[in-house]
Amino acid sequence: MAANLSNNTLQYTTARHFSVVYLIIIGIVGIVSNLLVVIVFAKYERLRTAANLFILNLAVCDIIISSLDSALSIPSTYSKRWIFSRTACVCYGFLHYFFISITVSTLAAISIDRFFHITKPTQVQTWRITRTRALGMLSVIYIYVLLFTFPPLTGWNSFVTEDYFYSGCYINYSDQDHKLQRSR
Numbered sequence: 051m052a053a054n055l056s057n058n059t060l061q062y063t064t065a066r067h068f069s070v071v072y073l074i075i076i077g078i079v080g081i082v083s084n085l086l087v088v089i090v091f092a093k094y095e096r097l098r099t100a101a102n103l104f105i106l107n108l109a110v111c112d113i114i115i116s117s118l119d120s121a122l123s124i125p126s127t128y129s130k131r132w133i134f135s136r137t138a139c140v141c142y143g144f145l146h147y148f149f150i151s152i153t154v155s156t157l158a159a160i161s162i163d164r165f166f167h168i169t170k171p172t173q174v175q176t177w178r179i180t181r182t183r184a185l186g187m188l189s190v191i192y193i194y195v196l197l198f199t200f201p202p203l204t205g206w207n208s209f210v211t212e213d214y215f216y217s218g219c220y221i222n223y224s225d226q227d228h229k230l231q232r233s234r
Contacts, residue, residue, distance in 0.1 A: 066127060069217070073124045080116030084109040100184040104160045107188055111149045111156070118145055123217040132211040132219065139219035140202075143209030146218060148199045155191040 087109035091097055122142050126132050132139060166177035179187075202209055202221055209219040 066130065070124060070128050073119065073127060073217070077116050077120035077124065080112055081120070084112045084116065088113070100179045100181045101160075101163055103181070103184040103188065104156050104163070107156050108153060111153045115146065115149050115153075118142060118149075119218070126211075127217045139211060140209050143219035143221065144199060144203055147202075147221065148195060151195040151199055152191060155195055156188070159187050159191060 088106065091102065091106050091109075122134060122138065126134070134142075163179045170177050201207065208222045210222040211219050
C-alpha cells in the first residue's frame, strides 16, 4: 500500500514537472511566434490587407493568452496550488475565456471570408472583405464574445481553480450541473 502511494506521488510529481516544462516551452513559442507576426504586419505595408486584420487579431489574442498563462499558470502549477488572490483567479478566468472565445470567433470570420472567395469567385467584389467590413466584423465579434463571457463576473456561475494541477481558473460547470439536477 505504501509503495503504491509513493509510486502515485512520484507519477504526479513527474507529470507536474513535465507540465511546467511544457507550459514554459509553449509560452515562449506562443509569445515569440505571434510577436513575429505582429512585427511583420507592422513592417510590411502590403501585408496590411483587410483579410490580414483577422490574422493580426489572432496573433494579438494569442500573445495575451500566452502571456497570461506564462505569468499565472506556470507558477501555480509549479507550486501545486493557485498562488494568486481570488481576484486574480476571476481576472484570469475571464480573460482566458474571453480571448480564447475571440480566437475561435475570429477563425469563424476567416472561414466566412474564405467561403465567399471559394463559392462566389465571379462575385468577389460583392463579397470582398474591405477594411471597414473587417473592422466591423471584429467589433461584432468582441461585443458578441463580451456578452457571453461577462455573466460569470456578475454572479451567474463563477470561476474556480482547476483541481488537478491548479494551472488556472475556469468556469465552474459542475456548479451549474448541480443546480440543474436540483431543479429537476
